[in-house]
Amino acid sequence: MDISSIRDTEGAGFQTVVSANFPPFHSAGEEIRYHQPVTAELEFTNTGKLILAQGLINTVLTVACSRCLEPFNLELTMPFRLGYCENREQDFDPLDQDLEIRTFDGNFIDIGPDVEETVILSLPMKFMCSPDCRGLCAQCGQNLNIQPCDCKHEQIDPRLAILREFLDQQQ
Numbered sequence: 001m002d003i004s005s006i007r008d009t010e011g012a013g014f015q016t017v018v019s020a021n022f023p024p025f026h027s028a029g030e031e032i033r034y035h036q037p038v039t040a041e042l043e044f045t046n047t048g049k050l051i052l053a054q055g056l057i058n059t060v061l062t063v064a065c066s067r068c069l070e071p072f073n074l075e076l077t078m079p080f081r082l083g084y085c086e087n088r089e090q091d092f093d094p095l096d097q098d099l100e101i102r103t104f105d106g107n108f109i110d111i112g113p114d115v116e117e118t119v120i121l122s123l124p125m126k127f128m129c130s131p132d133c134r135g136l137c138a139q140c141g142q143n144l145n146i147q148p149c150d151c152k153h154e155q156i157d158p159r160l161a162i163l164r165e166f167l168d169q170q171q
């Protein structure tokens, strides 16, 4: 990102939309691919102390459902907010303790690695193809979203188990 237009002017800023492709990556042993390039709608502002980059990142990933293991496309939108300090000001102590600081040199800020990191850190713990995915039968492996299997399921519905526990506590 060319920030030469705001680099020397406190208060100056601009808005931009950038799009980038990133290679697949691994998370919890699963390969995750980008179904769509990552789009970042960002505002760059020279605060006088640093260049603040903030906005929203959006992308679509192809992931495997944690329950039924079927691949599906997961749309993710997440906030992006980072401060960029010139290398020579590396010992700068930000007032805003929550703001993560990166460094840059010259007229360009390479936000690519930070955008990629933000996507990876924003991944949910579990991927669900739908909120009511039935998953796989633990005994025969049938995908229960497609059709039920003939196994006898004697486990108690977890929601009923919670209710039972709750009722026990009331006595």
Ligand SMILES: [Zn+2]
Pocket: 065, 066, 067, 068, 069, 070, 128, 129, 130, 133, 134, 135
């Ligand atoms: Zn599923």
Ligand SMILES: [Zn+2]
Pocket: 137, 138, 139, 140, 141, 142, 149, 150, 151
């Ligand atoms: Zn089964």
